Amino acid sequence: MARYLTPSKVGLLVLVVLYASEEVPTSESIAVLDFIITYISPKARSAKRGSDDNLHDHARAVDVRSIPEASLGDRLRTFARRSYGGATNIAAQIESQIVHEREVGIAAEEQTARIIRTSPLGAFIRRCHLEYTRMQFQDATALWQQLIVYRAQSRQQYERRNPPSQSHPLDSNLTAFGIDASHDLVRIMYGQTLSSTGKAELYSLYDVKALLEFQVSEMQSSGSRMPEDMRQKLTEMSEDGSTLPLTHYLTFLDSWRAGDYTSAFDNLHRYFDYTMQSRDRSFYQYALLNLAILQADFGCASEAIPAMQEAIATARENKDTTCLNFCMSWLYHFGRTFPSDMKVIQDSGILGNETEGLAFLKSRAKDAEMWSLLSTSLLSEAKLGLQHGSTLLIRASAFSRLGLGSLAWSNSETFLSCCAPHAPVEDVLKCICRVAGFLAQRGRYSAVTETLQSVPKATLRILKYQNYLQFYSSLLKLRLLIRHNDLDTARRIATQLQGQDPPDIENSFFLAFSQIELSMAEGNLSKALEIVEETAQRAVSNNNDIIVYTRLLNLKARILAASNNALSLFSIVVRAAQLAYRSLCLPALWEAIGLLANLLNVLGEHNAALELLNAIVPRVLECHDCELAAITYRYLVDAEIGLAGLEKSNKTRRKEWVNRAVDHLDSAGKMYGFAEDMKGQLEVLYRKSMIMKWQGDLVLANDVASKYLEVKKKFGEMRV
Incomplete structure (x- = not known):
């Protein structure tokens, strides 16, 4: 394989000479220059990569049929049919002409050549000339033979438009010597090229190296695997004997992304073993x-x-x-x-x-x-x-912590719409999972499935990212099963996830929170408390985020409340609220205030509980978390029912509090319905039925009881 010069580069060189000789029509000069620069400048090629999928091939051959002017194409073919010395000494002639004009003092604007040494065309000409002067005789002969095979593709088209001349079609020097194709010298010189099966080499080592370096930079910047068309192209090049040490590094990156540790380790050693052969x-x-x-x-x-x-x-x-x-x-x-x-x-x-x-x-x-x-x-x-709750530069995460669900959602959607094509694959995957988490909080589970399925297939070819997506999807499914009260299936999934290695520390804590909620749903409060303590110790050793501590404190308070030990949770709730307020983790703050209001309801301080809940309900709704909103409404109903019970003498006032409680029960039921929380919906319907009976409206109470049975049957069928 040639080091730099190939038949396609000789064709480009001839085209440059035709342009410098002012044989290109003025109306077509821009198109010709654009054509040339596209193939000799990697920057121009990468700039056009988005508009032409084929431009990612840095070694693509020049097709003379794509030259804009027909007469110019014929001129190019005629030029290329000269002898080898005439075709490849063009660079030397232009080089010597520029040097001569500089020595005699011709000004730049008076020079006949339009190519400056420091221009891209000048650099290309000097590189071709330098490579030609360094070539061994056998390499020069091979290049000339390859040029003959390369130009044979357009021979018939050329001869249809231009009658054959007296010169020999292979080499004009053969006509001068009076030699035809049957001469022994011709067979020695052009033995393989005379057959119709000859194939020109389209790539040089320089092209292959540039292609490999480009592919390595793309894989390193985006974290993706090698595209299939590029894999096939490199396979073709390796069959032509163009294997370079950088190929092993490219295979190492692809094997690494695929999760093939053995192949990645071997190819990494293979690449650096080659680089150490020169004692470098x-x-x-x-x-x-x-x-x-x-x-x-x-x-x-x-x-x-x-x-x-x-x-x-x-x-x-x-x-x-x-x-x-x-x-x-x-x-x-x-x-x-x-x-x-x-x-x-x-x-x-x-x-x-x-x-x-x-x-x-x-x-x-x-x-x-x-x-x-x-x-x-x-x-x-x-x-x-x-x-530490002081710097909020990561917008989506910051708005989520601030309880502004709409802004967190819009920032994530903006990232996926505008930045995903140019962002690393890992960032895109995590953003898609975050959007799926936002949808799950809103109760849009059909959209969750569509969002997770929108992950690019190229991303899933990387084992690490495939495991991340499967783990996160299983976590969302686990939480949904807990809300459906399908605890047997949820326990099996939790056991499977526990046996796996979490992809990162954030998902490991997400799994721990889900296990705590599962144990609480099963009624195993002691085990839930043990998991809380273990997770807290792990968070301390990992120096984790402050939101983990506040979430654990709130879960511990919920466990104590469920165990009828509400008085012991006061200090825990106050501490959680202080941490959440200082670090601006507002959803955790609203949850802690709701737990505090629930404690006040237990103590009979319904007015204080109502004031706290009325203050946080608008902020809770801004979080777009159906479960949190439903729980807050339920605490609000408890406060209003408690105040109704205190109005023993004023029946009108009592009825007003009960009506408010019924309205908020409906709101809680709606939120539980979005979250697909079976126990929450059944509890809301049961309490509403009891209120209707207390008010003496037995018909409405029976209707609510029928809805209760429908919900229970619906979730029973879902489990089946």
């Missing part, structure tokens, strides 16, 4: 960096940390600031994700505490002008600030 240790630290990331991604933290420490030591030894900054950034994020595995690093004091580590990474990224690392560091700083 300049990239050894990157081999260790990739090895550490690979092992960490497959759960081998004990092997990943020593590899990363060695990568840091090697990067310092080689004074590679870029690699060192990447290593330090990886250590910080690994410590945030798996704090229990980072005890050795934390004790060594390499990064200090979290704030010092981020300050160090930001300063080093600015000094090295590594803007992507600086962006990552700033984003990590925003997440750290968000966990």
Whole structure:
């Protein structure tokens, strides 16, 4: 395979010469220049990639039939039929002409050539000339033979428009020597090219390397796997003998995304073994960096940390600031994700505490002008600030914490609509799962299924992301089964999820919360309390988000309330409310205030409970959480029924409180219906039926009782 020059590049070179010789019509000069620049400039090709799917092939051959002017195409074919020396010495002629004009002092505007040395065309000409002068004789002969095969594709079309001349169609020099195709010299020179089965090489090592580098950068930036058409193209190139060491690195990335640890490990070693053959240790630290990331991604933290420490030591030894900054950034994020595995690093004091580590990474990224690392560091700083309730830069998460469900939803939808094509695959997947979670809170379960099915198929080809989607989908299904009161199926799914490795720390806590709710639904309050304590200890060791603590405190308060031990939950609820208020986790704050109002109802302080609930109901509705809204309405009904019971002498006032309670019962039932909460709906219908009986409206009470039986039958059929 040629190093740089191919028949297609010779064709481009001839086209450049025709343009420089002013043989291109003025009306077509822009189109011709656009055609040339598209094939010699990677930046121009990547800019047009969105409008032409074929432009991702950097080594695509030149088709002379696509030249805009017919006469220019014929001129190109005529030029290409000259002898090899005439076709490839064009670059040298233009080079010498430019040098001569500079030496004699011809001004730039007076020069005959329209190609400047520093222009893309000038750089292309100089590269072709340099490669031609460096070619061995056998390589030059092979290129000429390939050019003959390449131009044979348009031979018939050319001869139909231009009658054959006296010159030989293979080489004009043969006519000068008086030699025909039967001569021995012709058979030696053009033996393979005379047959109809000859195939021109369309790619050079330079093209293949550029294609591989482009594909590696795409896979690294988006985190996706190799497209199928690109896989087939690389297979064709490897069959032509164009395998480069970078191919092993590309296979390593694809195997890594596919979850094939063995192949990824082997190809990583294979690639860096090739790079070490020249005794070049300049990239050894990157081999260790990739090895550490690979092992960490497959759960081998004990092997990943020593590899990363060695990568840091090697990067310092080689004074590679870029690699060192990447290593330090990886250590910080690994410590945030798996704090229990980072005890050795934390004790060594390499990064200090979290704030010092981020300050160090930001300063080093600015000094090295590594803007992507600086962006990552700033984003990590925003997440750290968000966990302490002071910085709200991640909008969707921030609005969700603030209880503004509509804004959280709109930001996620905006991201998926506008930024998804250019965002990393992992971010898109997590955003889709977040949208599905918002839909589940609103009770739109049919839309949840459609949203989860909208994940791109290319993303699901990556094992890690496929596992993430399956785990999150199972969690949503688990919560729905708990609300349907299908506890046997829910227990089986919870057991299966517990046996798996959660994809991240957030989903592991989501699973723990679901297990607590399942135990409460089963009536096993002691087990639910044990899970709360275990999860709290795990949250402390992982230095997790403040919202986890507030959620655990609220769950503990609900367990104590369910066990008729309401008086002991006062301090817990107040502490949860204080933490939620300080960190601006408003949905957790409204839940804690609702639990406090429920405690006041138990103590007979119905007026105080009503004031608290009336203050938070509008904010609760802004959260778009059906379950939270239903529970809040239920507490409000308890307060109003309690106040009705206090109005013993004023029957009119008592009736007003009861009517308000019935209205809020209907609202609670509506919310429980959206959430598909069976127990909640049955409880609401039971209480409404009892109120109707107390008011003496037996017909309406019977209607409510019939609805009670319908709901019970409906969920029974769903379980079947």
